[in-house]
Amino acid sequence: MQKCTVLILVFILFSTISPLKAQEMTPEQVVQKQLETYNQRDINGFMSLIAENVTFYNHSDGNITMSGASACKEFYSNLFEASPNLHSTVLQRIVFGNKIIDYERITGRNGNKGIVELILIYEVEKEKIIKVTVLRKDI
Numbered sequence: 001m002q003k004c005t006v007l008i009l010v011f012i013l014f015s016t017i018s019p020l021k022a023q024e025m026t027p028e029q030v031v032q033k034q035l036e037t038y039n040q041r042d043i044n045g046f047m048s049l050i051a052e053n054v055t056f057y058n059h060s061d062g063n064i065t066m067s068g069a070s071a072c073k074e075f076y077s078n079l080f081e082a083s084p085n086l087h088s089t090v091l092q093r094i095v096f097g098n099k100i101i102d103y104e105r106i107t108g109r110n111g112n113k114g115i116v117e118l119i120l121i122y123e124v125e126k127e128k129i130i131k132v133t134v135l136r137k138d139i
Helices: 002-016 027-039 043-047 069-082
Strands: 050-058 064-067 087-096 099-107 115-125 128-138
Touching: 027 043, 027 087, 027 099, 027 115, 027 128, 043 069, 050 069, 064 069
Parallel strands: 050 128
Antiparallel strands: 050 064, 087 099, 099 115, 115 128
């Protein structure tokens, strides 16, 4: 009888506990995961963080340089394939609400030995990158 009572109490306890919700990633965590998948050249992981309606902008003239997830996937698939030594290092990061501003140094892009420095301003909504504004500096 005592075993039955214990089982009933355990059942009641677990049935009244609400299921734990998966904790959402912060905008900074989304951008960090995007950086990690970029450095791994993992196109599927990379695209899992990109919104269907993502838009990339050139900061200097405000022009759209890429629009939509399919264009983004094509661009980065080609880049990853052509860049076996691709690596980006964040030199500085600022978190400002849902905007993440990274100062990055990229090496191995398209097989080149040169260094590319970028400021990337990411805007994140619902765990997806929806907007990227790029400021570019070649060294």
